Amino acid sequence: MSVMIERSRLTLRRHVETLFGFGLLLPSMLIFLVFFYAPAVFLVYISFFHWNIFTSRSAFVGFENFIILIHQPLFWQSLANSLYYTAVIVPSVTMLALGLALLLRGGIRSKGGSAIRSMVFLPHVTPVVATSIIWIWLFDPQFGLINAVLGFFHLPQPGWLGSTHWAMPAVMIFSLWHSLGLYTVLFLGALSTLPRGVMEAAQLDNARSWYLFRRIIWPLVSPVTFFVVVLATINALQTFSQIYTLTGGPHGGAGGPAFATTTDSILIYQTAFIYQHFSLASAMSLILFILILALTLLQKWIADRLVFYR
Amino acid sequence: MDAVHFYDVTKQYGTQWALQEVTFTVQANEFLVIVGPSGCGKSSILRMIAGLEQPTSGTIQIAGLNAKDTTPGERKIGMVFQNYALYPHLTVFENLAFPLRATRMQKMLIRKRVEEVAKLLELEEMLTKRPGALSGGQKQRVALGRALVRQPDLFLMDEPLSNLDAVLREKMRVDLRHLHELSRVATIYVTHDQVEAMTMSDRILVMQKGRIEQIGTPHEVYHRPATLFVGRFFGSPPMNVLNVTILVRSGRVELGSINHDDTIPVLLPTELGIDRLPQNGSTFWLGFRPEVIKVLRGEGIQILVTVTHLETLGARTHVHATWGKDALVYFIEHGECAPKRNERVWITVPYEAFHWFDEHQQRLDIDLSEQTHLSPQRSRRILTAVNGSEA
């Protein structure tokens, strides 16, 4: 009898501890469940229904939403735009960031060096909308600084945000400016963990810098490179704010001239919140969801073959 | 009432046994030192008393109450950790007051209690400093004060002096013992240092690999070690030990080493001599401390050794020698004639100074000195000794 009492006092205490732990975790868990996991479940649900958000009346329609989408040329264009954007941005940002990191590496610890690093990083902490405003001016075909500089060197001056061919590149340039800082800092961090002896020995003979890079630096930074690529891809596929602002969103025209910059996320936004077609938008979101997950897994699979972990 | 009682306690971590069938009692006011090499389970015992861990099986009672019924906080224990566990962001005063703030004590009372303890431990000038600004010895005293401030019924100390330098350690040994005498609170003190065990304890609990080797007073563990391990643990330099067996050659009894061919002739003054030694062919261990060895004089077993080197320590010289392949140490006092290297010397070990251990390294009570009478109990013991088994 007393043995039973002993045991139950001990387990009682353990139960109390478990409850306490749950209490500590509860706020975070609730938020995640309500605002992230529940919507994820709903996403699947809504995509297969014809859903009236406001009355919650719904009708199961199976794949009808997806079929409608497939027949929309704009849907395919948005997909193409997203992939175009991602396919250009991700390699560019990775290589440029790595290059910048290698460039800025020397003297990074000095006051001047860290000031430069801060300046490169600054755009990343700035809000996209506020900075997009000046970029709109910079890209102005007649009065903008960029075309003025190009003209100074007798180079062609494209129409940038107003042109169907150059709108997307303009957005890309902005994105590069905004996000390079982050990736550069990540690479700088990785480079700083390289054994100094290796770097210094290699600097003695600069004819072999390419060799140095390929054989020594590259394998050692490949984990971070992989991380950067994955991160950049996920971010690229979800870019919204700068496209919205730069290509006329506030004026209702987000998506650029002839839908040149209408990406997945822009189209989803317009479909759902301007045209109020929630089910269609939901189906698109589901496709985007799967696309991102698939790409990430694919990249991980590739990386397992290429990445060299110490 | 006993302070602590362990009954048949075992502790397992995964597949490793930390404690096996440990049973002992700590009496109400005593200073018990638990001593042993790393990994022997002494810290596990302490942590189980504190309630930070639970035994795998067995019962622990603290002040008569089963440990399963109480949380660590309810046991009124003051604990001192090896790394002091002082909160770096609080001042010394706040560290000392921390345990009291959890209770509903009034601020005035808390302040008074903290100041008393600070005075006792000479910490008054440091009350406003942070642990980072203190020396090792000062931190140690603050940790001690933190344990004292609750006026606990039991003190637990886990190697509190091991991070201090030798001089400070000596001083603290005296201070801790003095503190115990003032407070008369049961204290369980864990260490790997045999000097601390010998100098500070009322009783010593010697442990090895999760088992109790011996519990006894310092005198008992030193002069009557229950196992070879205990014998070698105490004493510096450690007890000399020979692994031998009995040989009877042409009518003479000799002790032969397991390791080499040399033998020691055993000359016994009484006809009962042979019968007192284990003769069933088993090996046994012979231990004798360096300080009992005499050169060329006295009654006892005589061994021819070869000197290998000398260590001069001022008042005394340690002579390292070998008997065959076995190493021995003995002492030469200042003023006596010191042997030279490679010299062969006859040393004498008095009969009563030998510690005999059977092949399982357990103590055998054999007394070869001639001043013994054969009482009935003694003859019974000799018979069992002759049969080679003694617990």
Place this chain on the structure above:
Amino acid sequence: MSNRWPMVIRIFIAILFIAPIYWTLVIATGARGAAYSLPPVFLPAFHFHALWVVLTQTSWMRYLLNSILITSLTIGCVLVSSALAGYALAEINMPGKNAIFYLFLGVMMLPGQALLVPQYVVMFHLHLLNSYAGLILPFTANTSGIFLFRQYFMKLPRSYREIARVENVNSWTYIRRVAVPLARPAVATVTLLTFISSWNQFQWPLIMTDTTAIDPIELALTRYMQTYQANWRELASAALLALVPIIIVFLFTQNHIVAAVAGGEQGSKE
């Protein structure tokens, strides 16, 4: 290889990154019509008229206050929820701890953009649209915050908690008086990171509100773009005003932020 590149090139690159912000200042303080001049202006003049107009004749103060309110409440809640959750993950032994750990990890894997539509649905049903709560609540839990605190708490010596247990100090008191004060760097980092993401929020309020009263600054800016269509001075002034707070914060905390972002991103990807 790296030391041979002259400082000049590095400075040039740094200038390239700063340039757009600099030109915001230039246009904002330029003479009327400066934006249209050819060749373009390079130096800021000191006409503060446009700035003055924006400050006084628009509801800029209101939007600034909105942002301050939203951001500070978000930071407060994130600190509490992350510290508690981080402590639980680090110190408390309970069944299901691993499952919850992976639950938290899983949230990071969800693509935010794809969830906006269903999130809108949820917000609608919870009556959180067009409310401050709707702009704050979903952001009051943050996985990187949780993991940051967890890392920090795991580094504390076990004996700190153990001695408190022996001294009959309960967990809640321990968290308040020992664990969190000792995790001050984590508090600073989480505050900074949350500040940046909260201050810069744009798409969420865009979708979840349609009245202008509670707009935070970024969203308000896009409204300005509608109002001031081609008034570059006013637009640039508004942009500048939105940029200044975060630039100031960055100036004072740059090293910390850089370290936190670089370390935090890598750490969370373990």
